[in-house]
Amino acid sequence: xxxxxxxxxxxxxxxxxxxxxxxxxxxxxxxxxxxxxxxxxxxxxxxxxxxxxxxxxxxxxxxxxxxxxxxxxxxxxxxxxxxxxxxxxxxxxxxxxxxxxxxxxxxxxxxxxxxxxxxxxxxxxxxxxxxxxxxxxxxxxxxxxxxxxxxxxxxxxxxxxxxxxxxxxxxxxxxxxxxxxxxxxxxxxxxxxxxxxxxxxxxxxxxxxxxxxxxxxxxxxxxxxxxxxxxxxxxxxxxxxxxxxxxxxxxxxxxxxxxxxxxxxxxxxxxxxxxxxxxxxxxxxxxxxxxxxxxxxxxxxxxxxxxxxxxxxxxxxxxxxxxxx
Amino acid sequence: xxxxxxxxxxxxxxxxxxxxxxxxxxxxxxxxxxxxxxxxxxxxxxxxxxxxxxxxxxxxxxxxxxxxxxxxxxxxxxxxxxxxxxxxxxxxxxxxxxxxxxxxxxxxxxxxxxxxxxxxxxxxxxxxxxxxxxxxxxxxxxxxxxxxxxxxxxxxxxxxxxxxxxxxxxxxxxxxxxxxxxxxxxxxxxxxxxxxxxxxxxxxxxxxxxxxxxxxxxxxxxxxxxxxxxxxxxxxxxxxxxxxxxxxxxxxxxxxxxxxxxxxxxxxxxxxxxxxxxxxxxxxxxxxxxxxxxxxxxxxxxxxxxxxxxxxxxxxxxxxxxxxxxxxxxxxxxxxxxxxxxxxxxxxxxxxxxxxxxxxxx
Numbered sequence: 001x002x003x004x005x006x007x008x009x010x011x012x013x014x015x016x017x018x019x020x021x022x023x024x025x026x027x028x029x030x031x032x033x034x035x036x037x038x039x040x041x042x043x044x045x046x047x048x049x050x051x052x053x054x055x056x057x058x059x060x061x062x063x064x065x066x067x068x069x070x071x072x073x074x075x076x077x078x079x080x081x082x083x084x085x086x087x088x089x090x091x092x093x094x095x096x097x098x099x100x101x102x103x104x105x106x107x108x109x110x111x112x113x114x115x116x117x118x119x120x121x122x123x124x125x126x127x128x129x130x131x132x133x134x135x136x137x138x139x140x141x142x143x144x145x146x147x148x149x150x151x152x153x154x155x156x157x158x159x160x161x162x163x164x165x166x167x168x169x170x171x172x173x174x175x176x177x178x179x180x181x182x183x184x185x186x187x188x189x190x191x192x193x194x195x196x197x198x199x200x201x202x203x204x205x206x207x208x209x210x211x212x213x214x215x216x217x218x219x220x221x222x223x224x225x226x227x228x229x230x231x232x233x234x235x236x237x238x239x240x241x242x243x244x245x246x247x248x249x250x251x252x253x254x255x256x257x258x259x260x261x262x263x264x265x266x267x268x269x270x271x272x273x274x275x276x277x278x279x280x281x282x283x284x285x286x287x288x289x290x291x292x293x294x295x296x297x298x299x300x301x302x303x304x305x306x307x308x309x310x311x312x313x314x315x316x317x318x319x320x321x322x323x324x325x
Numbered sequence: 326x327x328x329x330x331x332x333x334x335x336x337x338x339x340x341x342x343x344x345x346x347x348x349x350x351x352x353x354x355x356x357x358x359x360x361x362x363x364x365x366x367x368x369x370x371x372x373x374x375x376x377x378x379x380x381x382x383x384x385x386x387x388x389x390x391x392x393x394x395x396x397x398x399x400x401x402x403x404x405x406x407x408x409x410x411x412x413x414x415x416x417x418x419x420x421x422x423x424x425x426x427x428x429x430x431x432x433x434x435x436x437x438x439x440x441x442x443x444x445x446x447x448x449x450x451x452x453x454x455x456x457x458x459x460x461x462x463x464x465x466x467x468x469x470x471x472x473x474x475x476x477x478x479x480x481x482x483x484x485x486x487x488x489x490x491x492x493x494x495x496x497x498x499x500x501x502x503x504x505x506x507x508x509x510x511x512x513x514x515x516x517x518x519x520x521x522x523x524x525x526x527x528x529x530x531x532x533x534x535x536x537x538x539x540x541x542x543x544x545x546x547x548x549x550x551x552x553x554x555x556x557x558x559x560x561x562x563x564x565x566x567x568x569x570x571x572x573x574x575x576x577x578x579x580x581x582x583x584x585x586x587x588x589x590x591x592x593x594x595x596x597x598x599x600x601x602x603x604x605x606x607x608x609x610x611x612x613x614x615x616x617x618x619x620x621x622x623x624x625x626x627x628x629x630x631x632x633x634x635x636x637x638x639x640x641x642x643x644x645x646x647x648x649x650x651x652x653x654x655x656x657x658x659x660x661x662x663x664x665x666x667x668x669x670x671x672x673x674x675x676x677x678x679x680x681x682x683x684x685x686x687x
Contacts, residue, residue, distance in 0.1 A: 034523035034595045055524045057493030058460050089459065089494070124389055124440065126418075128458045266670060295674045297663050302389050302440030304654030307678070313686050 004184050007177040009151035010040050010116075013158040014078065016188050018048050021076060024162065026053045028063060028080025028116075037082060038118060038177055060090025064115065068098050071111040076162065084119040085128025098167045099142035114161045115169045119147070120212050120262050121309050122175035124302035131299060132263035134210070137169050138240045138272070144193055145239035147171040149214035151182040153237060156191030164193060171239070173212035180215075196243040198250070202232035204323050205256035208247060208273055210236040213260045213310060220315035229323050239269060247273065248280045255286040256322045260315055265293040287325035292318045327353075327563045328545035328575070333536035338548045338580065341555040344608050346616035348555075355559050357406075359623050365406050365426075365554065366618055367632065369398040369611060372422035374636040375431055375643075376585075379438065382644055383589045389440045393585030396552075397516055398422045399610030400579040401486070403557025404514050407565055408484060413452040413474075415467035415485040417460070419516070419583075423486065427453040431640065435647045441654055442662075452481070461491045464500030464513055471509035471568070482568045484512040484561070490521025492538065493529045501574055505542045510568035512561065513576050516551065518583035523596040536578035544574045551579030552610040555617075584609060656682075 004012065018024050026032075026041055026048075032055035035042030045053040056063050060081055067077035081087050087094070094115070102110045121130035137145045144166055148154035154172070161168035199214065200221070209217040214235045221231050232250050236243070251257050257277045259270035270291035277289050292315050294308050331337040341350045348354050357365075376395050382388035394401075401423035405414070414420075414427050421434055428451050437444025437456055445455030457463045467485035474481040491497055492515055504511035515535050519526045532538060539546025545567065549560045557579060564575035582605035586593050593602075618624035660675045661667055667675070 029521075030523045037522065037590070055528055057524075057529045058490040058521055059493045059495060061495055062493075086459070089462075089496070126390055126458055265674065295660065295678065296668075296671055297659055300654060300659040301437075301442050303652060304441070304656075304659045307654065307656050307659050311687055314681065317681060317686060 001183040001185055003181045004151055005178045005181050006148065006151045006154045006172070007038060007040055009155040009184050010158055010172065011042065011044070012184070013155040014041065014044060015047070017159060017162050018044065018052065020188070021162070023074060023076040024052070024078060025070065025075050026078045026080075027056050029056055029058055029082045031055060031080045036080060038174065040116070040172070040177075041080070060086055061093050064090040064098065065093035067113045067115070068093060068101070068111050071113045072109060077113045078162070079113065079115050081115065081117045083129045084117055084131040084133050087117060087133060094143070095140055099140045102166065103142060110165060111167055112165055113167050114158070115167070117169065117171055118174035118177075119171045120173050120175055121299060121305055122212065124305065127299075127301060130305065132261070132294065133171060134239045134261065135263045135268040137171075138269050142166070143240065144168045145171065146193055146237065147173065147211040147239060148237065149173065149176070149211055149235050151180075151184050153191055153197070153235075155184055156189050157193065157237065159188055160190045160193050163190070168193065171211060176212050176215060191237070194238045194241045194243055196237055196246040197235045198246065199233040199235050200231065202230035202254065204230045204254055205258060205319055206232045206234060206247065206250040206254045207258045207260060207315075207319065208234045208236055209260040210239065213262055216310055216312050217260050217315055219312035220319065223312055223316040224319060227320065229319060231319060242273070242276065244276055244280065247276065251277050251281040252284045255284050257285065257289040258318055258322055259289075259291045260310060261291065261293045262310055263294055264296050265291065266296050268293055287322045290318050290322050327560065328547055328567075331547050333534040333546055333548045333578070334540065338550060339556045339560050340550040340553050341559060342553045342613055342617055344613055346613045346620060353559055355555060355562070357558065361406060362618060362623060365402050366614060366624065368426045369402050369422060369614065370632055371431070371636050371639070372398050372402075372425055373611060374633075375434070375640050376421060378640045378644065379435070380585070380589065387648060388438060390588050390590055391438045392419045392588045393583075394419055394421045396582045396584035396605065396609050397518055399554035399614060400514070400516050400551035400557055400581045402426050403554040404484065404561040404577070404579075407558050407561035408482070411452060411479070411481050412565065413454070413467065413470050413481060413483040415454045415463040415470065415483060416457060417463055417486055417488060417491065418456045418458055419488070420456075420486055424453060427451055429453055431643045432647060432651070435644055436651055439647050439652045441652055442658070443651065461487060461494030461496030463487065464497050465503070467513070468500040468504040468509055468511050471504055471511040471574075472507060475507070475509050480569060482510040482512060482565045484514060484565070486514045486516055488521060489515060489517040489519065489526045489535060490524060490529055491515075492535050501542050501544070501576065504574045505544050508571055508573035510571070511574040512564045512568055513574065514561070515576070515578045516581060517578050518581050520583055520587070520593070520597065522587045522591060534578060536576060539576035542574065542576070544576060546576040546578070548578045548580060551581030552608050552613070554610060554614050581610075582608070
């Protein structure tokens with residue numbers, strides 16, 4: 001098995017699906033000739049030609065809106081939004097049409113497509129390049145929202161996304177694009193959308209994280225090595241729809257619950273998961289469900305971003321507080 | 326008039342000072358006074374030094390991402406010289422020369438690219454907005470500024486800059502169309518530097534020129550040699566006068582070239598040839614402007630050498646200040662400008678975080 005990073009795993013999934021499914025087209029700003037600003041789509045235009053892998057003019061509404069049209073008329077688009085903060089200039093097409101078309105037409109039309117977006121902070125980038133979108137996009141009925149935390153999951157989830165009957169937003173945690181390598185099978189395989197993964201079993205507290213925060217939580221668990229706390233770590237993998245079964249089963253066992261999310265706190269994905277646990281496992285709780293999140297602020301520019309982003313220390317502190325409540 | 330004569334649909338491009346510093350359109354020579362010309366040159370020179378040094382600081386790991394401006398100085402400074410101080414600039418993100426000409430301190434510009442919001446803390450009296458990353462949205466902002474100027478009878482013109490790639494964005498059309506429908510005094514300056522990151526100009530649109538897009542808005546459009554500072558001044562002055570007189574917006578396409586990378590995160594050798602860059606290096610705007618000043622007897626080698634020393638020292642000094650005094654972010658700052666007054670939730674979050682830090686957290 002080849003040992004590759006998350007970015008290479010996405011490239012491999014796209015490569016294999018482009019070969020496998022002639023409906024697939026891959027496009028976005030700079031996504032064709034140079035293979036994207038992060039090089040996620042590198043080499044694909046050369047291999048599959050400019051009709052199938054191409055650069056678009058700078059226009060997010062046109063990228064998402066035309067992906068919608070392509071999907072209606074026989075193609076399977078994989079559209080890229082160059083950076084998380086650029087989604088807002090195209091979001092009308094996503095929210096008003098892509099997400100709703102199956103419902104609007106009572107199933108006469110559906111728009112399977114994949115929208116890839118690098119997300120989150122930690123690379124000391126410019127403004128609008130470090131946003132966390134899971135809470136916003138998780139609020140839109142009709143969209144599935146997926147985010148991998150490992151190369152293995154990235155490939156399996158993306159292949160599933162490309163075979164899903166509904167539109168899938170694929171959030172790529174850019175800070176871990178090249179952060180670690182892992183053995184990834186050469187052949188195609190699928191990781192089901194809507195299924196969380198128990199990364200590590202434990203008995204004292206359930207911690208749910210996703211994307212880049214899984215790695216930060218693993219670092220936090222290492223910090224707690226001498227604290228005699230047994231953490232059950234769940235990688236949510238799919239933001240929407242939520243795998244409540246895996247979470248509730250875990251909380252019923254551990255009796256404590258913590259969510260880690262880089263997005264802002266108020267009205268966020270973490271709040272949603274806490275509400276879920278409150279609804280379905282309240283009597284199992286031994287301490288208040290808690291969250292470690294970004295603050296309710298605009299993502300600071302690079303020199304101040306560390307004040308906002310979730311650190312392993314903040315996570316381990318919250319775990320200790322919950323267990324010692 | 327200028328816009329009739331230089332019709333982009335007839336392949337006309339305004340050029341006054343050619344690459345060898347000859348005046349090729351004598352009737353259009355603006356005959357700017359010595360003081361103005363030297364101010365223009367000095368700002369271009371400062372921008373050039375600050376640009377090159379920013380790249381050096383970035384390579385040394387002292388500056389973060391930076392968007393270089395080299396090659397686009399005449400486009401920007403020529404246009405800015407045609408504005409009055411009360412006019413507005415609504416820039417994109419590659420406007421260091423323009424912002425300097427408008428009086429924005431280099432300190433602000435460096436602080437911004439250093440990664441600190443205080444870089445965008447610009448004196449509102451300068452009527453110059455800070456860096457705008459969201460492609461094209463500055464056109465709408467300028468349209469609104471122009472509309473307000475008209476309604477409040479302020480006599481101000483709003484000038485927005487945008488790249489060739491930005492003209493593909495809906496905002497470009499929406500803002501110009503809106504301003505046009507109410508004759509708002511808006512001038513849009515397209516800096517057509519041929520590349521939107523890796524995407525060439527020809528992949529943005531089938532339109533032969535970007536200036537001809539004016540036709541659909543019902544406004545004048547003109548294509549200008551963007552490396553010819555006199556042509557840039559003349560075209561912008563005509564546009565500003567037209568807008569200020571209540572005739573509505575004007576679209577200017579400056580044909581120029583980004584000699585450097587898109588940003589320091591970009592590697593242009595992937596998508597363009599050294600031969601292409603070399604052609605434009607020979608046409609870069611400082612060469613001909615300097616020669617023009619020398620021919621007029623306004624500038625010589627000794628003055629050039631002295632300016633080089635002065636600007637190098639100044640830029641080093643500014644960056645040192647940014648690096649040692651101003652650059653580090655303060656915790657309170659990332660919270661307290663979210664609203665006019667901190668909300669209870671924000672205060673609680675800030676206190677909890679300070680408490681966490683005080684106990685050794687990070």
